[in-house]
Ligand SMILES: Nc1nc2c(ncn2[C@@H]2O[C@H](COP(=O)(O)OP(=O)(O)O)[C@@H](O)[C@H]2O)c(=O)[nH]1
């Protein structure tokens with residue numbers, strides 16, 4: 450049997466078959482994944498093969514089908530281990546806000562670097578536009594311009610506006626969608642607006658989380674319809690990058706990648722090296738200063754797992 454993991458809590462997995470049946474599965478003892486040091490071997494969005502065990506609605510997962518991609522971050526308190534947030538993501542919606550709370554470009558850029566590294570397309574959603582004053586609207590425009598110039602799709606919405614919610618709903622059809630972003634930007638509100646039937650469920654989940662002893666939270670895949678899913682990711686305060694080397698970071702800034710062949714040194718970190726094409730592009734405005742500054746802070750940061 451083949452199915453999609455919709456929920457994982459420790460060693461128990463809910464696996465949804467194509468006919469909609471949901472089976473409680475565990476992992477076969479010898480199950481191991483090569484090359485990934487993760488606290489969780491399987492994540493929501495994974496497609497797996499399993500066998501029924503006994504007569505009840507139980508099964509044992511014996512293999513993982515090839516992943517198209519996965520979103521990963523450092524495991525909490527375990528800098529050498531990673532946590533896979535979700536797999537086989539067709540589109541990540543990075544939900545940001547220009548007011549209450551204001552999302553920094555530093556956070557946006559760290560998220561984008563990981564998404565680029567793991568080949569996950571991102572749409573940046575500016576939520577809560579109903580709350581924006583003139584200053585916030587200007588800020589939104591400036592930030593949108595930066596990311597649109599690079600090639601990221603940006604949309605501005607209010608999760609409280611029905612037309613906006615329908616727009617998001619249309620974009621998400623026939624896909625596995627990931628909702629990510631700081632706490633308080635409106636992920637759960639948007640999820641509930643897109644699929645009101647989920648209301649109770651999400652309320653119950655967030656209650657369980659706030660009571661939890663530790664901050665490790667597992668994402669859950671919500672079914673909007675038979676082939677449309679949303680992964681809501683609770684508890685992302687910061688985005689600890691995992692397994693990205695210094696020399697690679699520039700490759701995950703698409704506008705840097707376009708020019709860095711022009712650097713004199715092929716291991717140029719675009720810091721203080723002479724004849725650096727990236728620095729030249731920053732001077733001419735081809736690369737936005739905000740992006741370059743955030744690049745330098747990622748480069749100098751402790752984010753890196755070497
Ligand atoms: N005015 C306004 N409030 C919003 C919007 N989206 C979410 N909120 C509010 O922001 C708060 C946090 O939303 P929540 O969905 O819990 O954020 P999450 O932590 O990202 O899941 C709640 O009080 C929501 O009612 C919006 O578009 N406009």
Ligand SMILES: [Mg+2]
Nearest residue numbers: 636637638683
């Ligand atoms: Mg939430």
Ligand SMILES: [Zn+2]
Nearest residue numbers: 712717719725
């Ligand atoms: Zn350079």
